[in-house]
Amino acid sequence: MSASPIQPEQSRVPRPEAERLRAGIAGLVDATIRPPAVGVDRAALLEAVAQPREARLRRPTLSLGAVVAIFRRDSWTCRYCGVRTIAPPVLRFLSEIYPKEFPYHPNWKSGEIHDSWLVLSTSVDHVVPGARGGEWTSPENLVAACWACNSAKADLLLEEIGWRLLSEEDVRSDWDGLTSSADELWRRAGSPEIFTTWRRVLKVAGLAGTPAGVLG
Ligand SMILES: [Zn+2]
Structure with a gap:
């Protein structure tokens, strides 16, 4: 399919999933640019936002x-x-x-x-x-x-x-x-x-x- 955005909602991730990702990435950014706080495990934060390939874009096209x-x-x-x-x-x-x-x-x-x-x-x-x-x-x-x-x-x-x-x-x-x-x-x-x-x-x-x- 061409790059034409004929299906705008096709690119939209369900809101709860978007919110989970947003929170996870915000935590990861924080842990990346600031001195690591006590008890913060960057690897665990990375794992929280990592996604197996088959989990991506679950919506049928x-x-x-x-x-x-x-x-x-x-x-x-x-x-x-x-x-x-x-x-x-x-x-x-x-x-x-x-x-x-x-x-x-x-x-x-x-x-x-x-x-x-x-x-x-x-x-x-x-x-x-x-x-x-x-x-x-x-x-x-x-x-x-x-x-x-x-x-x-x-x-x-x-x-x-x-x-x-x-x-x-x-x-x-x-x-x-x-x-x-x-x-x-x-x-x-x-x-x-x-x-x-x-x-x-x-x-x-x-x-x-x-x-x-x-x-x-
Ligand atoms: Zn109309």
């Missing part, structure tokens, strides 16, 4: 193909606010073509990146956040969301913020997130080696606009 299937099901439309979103590769290729007018910033630096990324970029959201017990990969718990709603909702439950989920029928339309233009935009951008997984997934899904091999 979603393939981009599965994510795009969710976007298609929801007609690339935010299931929270109903805005029609734009597929990340389309925004990215536009930025390649119009770097001044349509700037992109790899860290999504506000003021440096075009506002459309922060407002309209298609993302996938867990309706019940995984950190709150929601299913990580079940399509019933996954929805297309505009970036604005996704970041505003964070790890909250709908009832906690008074939001309502639009049904699949509510959002069904022929909107495709402009994916039918993705391949042509990529070509006009000079065929950059970016978003390659996205381009492959869109092509396999028949969404990229140009059937494989026709314009090659």
Whole structure:
């Protein structure tokens, strides 16, 4: 998958785990930069924050193909606010073509990146956040969301913020997130080696606009 942050919550560690790590690392920093206090065992502190490889990133990851299937099901439309979103590769290729007018910033630096990324970029959201017990990969718990709603909702439950989920029928339309233009935009951008997984997934899904091999 590309480096595009289409799944912001994917990088989030459950809060209790984050708090445990924070406390452990704070203790380790203290023991590292100050004269060791009596009874402080740095090795024990290190062991407390060490993690076996299999314990890392326990949350199941979603393939981009599965994510795009969710976007298609929801007609690339935010299931929270109903805005029609734009597929990340389309925004990215536009930025390649119009770097001044349509700037992109790899860290999504506000003021440096075009506002459309922060407002309209298609993302996938867990309706019940995984950190709150929601299913990580079940399509019933996954929805297309505009970036604005996704970041505003964070790890909250709908009832906690008074939001309502639009049904699949509510959002069904022929909107495709402009994916039918993705391949042509990529070509006009000079065929950059970016978003390659996205381009492959869109092509396999028949969404990229140009059937494989026709314009090659
Ligand atoms: Zn929205």
